[in-house]
Amino acid sequence: MIDVAHPPNREPARLTRISESIWEIAATGGMRVPGRVYADEASAGRLGSDPSLDQVRNVAHLPGIEGYSLAMPDMHFGYGFPIGGVGAFRVDDGVVSPGGVGYDINCGVRLLATDLDAADISGKTGRLVDRLFSDVPSGVGSHGAIERLTSPALVQLMVRGAAWAVEQGFGEPADLEHTEAGGALPGADPDAVSERAYARGLDQVGTLGSGNHFLEIQVVDQVFDQEAATAYGLREGQVTVMIHCGSRGFGYQVCDDYLAVMGAASARYGIELPDRQLACAPVHSPEGRRYLGAMACAANYAWANRQMIMHLTGESMQKALGLSPRSLGLRLVYDVAHNIAKIETHESGGRRLELCVHRKGATRAFGPGHPEVPSAYRAVGQPVLIPGDMGTASYVCRGTEEAMRQTFGSTCHGAGRALSRTQALKRAKGRAIDRELAAAGVVVRAQGRKTLMEEMPEAYKDIHDVVGVMDRAGVSPRVARLRPLGVVKG
Amino acid sequence: MSTSEPRRFDPGSRALVYRELDHPADLWLEVRGVDLPNLVENALFALYDSMVALERVEERREVTLHASGASAAEALRTLLAEALFLFATEGFVGVAAQVHRLDSSTEPGSGDVRFQARVRGERLDTTRHETRAEVKAVTYHLLDVTREASGAFKAFVLLDV
Numbered sequence: 250m251i252d253v254a255h256p257p258n259r260e261p262a263r264l265t266r267i268s269e270s271i272w273e274i275a276a277t278g279g280m281r282v283p284g285r286v287y288a289d290e291a292s293a294g295r296l297g298s299d300p301s302l303d304q305v306r307n308v309a310h311l312p313g314i315e316g317y318s319l320a321m322p323d324m325h326f327g328y329g330f331p332i333g334g335v336g337a338f339r340v341d342d343g344v345v346s347p348g349g350v351g352y353d354i355n356c357g358v359r360l361l362a363t364d365l366d367a368a369d370i371s372g373k374t375g376r377l378v379d380r381l382f383s384d385v386p387s388g389v390g391s392h393g394a395i396e397r398l399t400s401p402a403l404v405q406l407m408v409r410g411a412a413w414a415v416e417q418g419f420g421e422p423a424d425l426e427h428t429e430a431g432g433a434l435p436g437a438d439p440d441a442v443s444e445r446a447y448a449r450g451l452d453q454v455g456t457l458g459s460g461n462h463f464l465e466i467q468v469v470d471q472v473f474d475q476e477a478a479t480a481y482g483l484r485e486g487q488v489t490v491m492i493h494c495g496s497r498g499f500g501y502q503v504c505d506d507y508l509a510v511m512g513a514a515s516a517r518y519g520i521e522l523p524d525r526q527l528a529c530a531p532v533h534s535p536e537g538r539r540y541l542g543a544m545a546c547a548a549n550y551a552w553a554n555r556q557m558i559m560h561l562t563g564e565s566m567q568k569a570l571g572l573s574p575r576s577l578g579l580r581l582v583y584d585v586a587h588n589i590a591k592i593e594t595h596e597s598g599g600r601r602l603e604l605c606v607h608r609k610g611a612t613r614a615f616g617p618g619h620p621e622v623p624s625a626y627r628a629v630g631q632p633v634l635i636p637g638d639m640g641t642a643s644y645v646c647r648g649t650e651e652a653m654r655q656t657f658g659s660t661c662h663g664a665g666r667a668l669s670r671t672q673a674l675k676r677a678k679g680r681a682i683d684r685e686l687a688a689a690g691v692v693v694r695a696q697g698r699k700t701l702m703e704e705m706p707e708a709y710k711d712i713h714d715v716v717g718v719m720d721r722a723g724v725s726p727r728v729a730r731l732r733p734l735g736v737v738k739g
Numbered sequence: 740m741s742t743s744e745p746r747r748f749d750p751g752s753r754a755l756v757y758r759e760l761d762h763p764a765d766l767w768l769e770v771r772g773v774d775l776p777n778l779v780e781n782a783l784f785a786l787y788d789s790m791v792a793l794e795r796v797e798e799r800r801e802v803t804l805h806a807s808g809a810s811a812a813e814a815l816r817t818l819l820a821e822a823l824f825l826f827a828t829e830g831f832v833g834v835a836a837q838v839h840r841l842d843s844s845t846e847p848g849s850g851d852v853r854f855q856a857r858v859r860g861e862r863l864d865t866t867r868h869e870t871r872a873e874v875k876a877v878t879y880h881l882l883d884v885t886r887e888a889s890g891a892f893k894a895f896v897l898l899d900v
Binding site (some may be wrong): 325326327328329332352388389390445448449458459460501502504505525526669670671672697698700703739 | 761
């Protein structure tokens, strides 16, 4: 049964320090559980009056929430749920909410390793980035690198995800084992997807998109955990490639469609919402099941998309550098989703529970021994991929037992914005961001000049700080740091 | 119903029509209009202007969009979502618009607000058009339409980018 008598909370949120990296918001008013925010002292101080704290608290009002309403150190104000939020809801008496996943369903990160050293591409980075920029479709209104799909092909893609892409010749079956959920969520229901989403999905598969999405050539510049780095096939000086993108217009449309459905469903099930953007339905309700079925289609679209972009990247690098596939040695380290809701089993309060874990701008971080961690990595824990801004660094971390205990196996997903886009544009005015980055050793190609200004390094929080909080909390210790050499932006 | 033709958006007068408010990650717009149809026309301008530099967009094709909602704000959001859908699926970029309100006198008894928009523009061509933000969705977040003491209208729209 859904318990509905939980009125919104109007008292200001107060943070109480629980440990070095954890701050708690007590459960008051209609909150069913406390909130927990991961932050260092300086950022906790800055959070004081941030509206995202109210969002952490609002999520705690929703039926069936288990443990805590969680927020990662890259948290900022989002749509209903904060970005950087994690909410786990019991499948038995809890809810699923499209606002807890976001518009870009299964936005995520894929890391590729190569057999190249940074010295091998020294002096060729510009050529390489130019080639990638022309071979991998990106930017506003970009179309796929393959012919427009037919509806039956799109249905196959929705159900089979990355495996569909592999069958079409984009990559190897072995890639699937190194993809979260094997590159396809079960339960995809193409009948739950609107005609509009179909229309938006037909010609965008194999495109990077725009905004904060990117394709980046990197070098491993420091290894912190030798054992895990070796298991992941990473070593200092090695060239890696990172891909950040999601389900494109297909996922945006699925989210948009179900926000309307859930708005009506919340009222029908008598769920009192402190904020209408938290619109939701019981996991087991027809609306909840249909959303999860449509969301799985979009998640699978995103995995097929990243699988295809990986393949295009490999071909493009071979051509740009004049290398055989063998000498390039491109292989998938791992692929993670950071906007998704998944049915998972977790220990909580001494019970083993089936939970619908919403990660909105949060990355899964399963610990050693978990059956969903690929066998090659099972001894050290799941690789966690955390991109930073395009001038600084990205991190590879690893999932832990501590993550399973503290955060339902979740951690942060990126640096998080420090400046709004308007503030960034003001700061970038009159500056040539691409030249500044080139001077710092990063070659950048972007479709839109404005995007480059909005995405400039200083618009983001310090990735080292964000990752450091989760490292010190024992949730996702650092394995390696990746420094950007070349960036393709949409 | 007015019979005038769709009026071309003027990027030079952008500041009079809409402005971007401070938001941590998305595009939060404040749009003005002398009346409700004009507000909707200006919101279309703001949406297209956020996605594509409009100076070189030509009026080669006309489309008609319809939207309704339980309030002016919801009808406005739906109309913008229609325009975004057409951009996403057919690459259609509008550069001129004429909006009519179809409810009240024409549809007595209905509580809905209904808009019809004639929009002229062309298909996006990245060899000629400079693109700007990729708009993922027109959200319900912070969505509002208000009438000011002067009789003019103001809308707040948040575009997820």
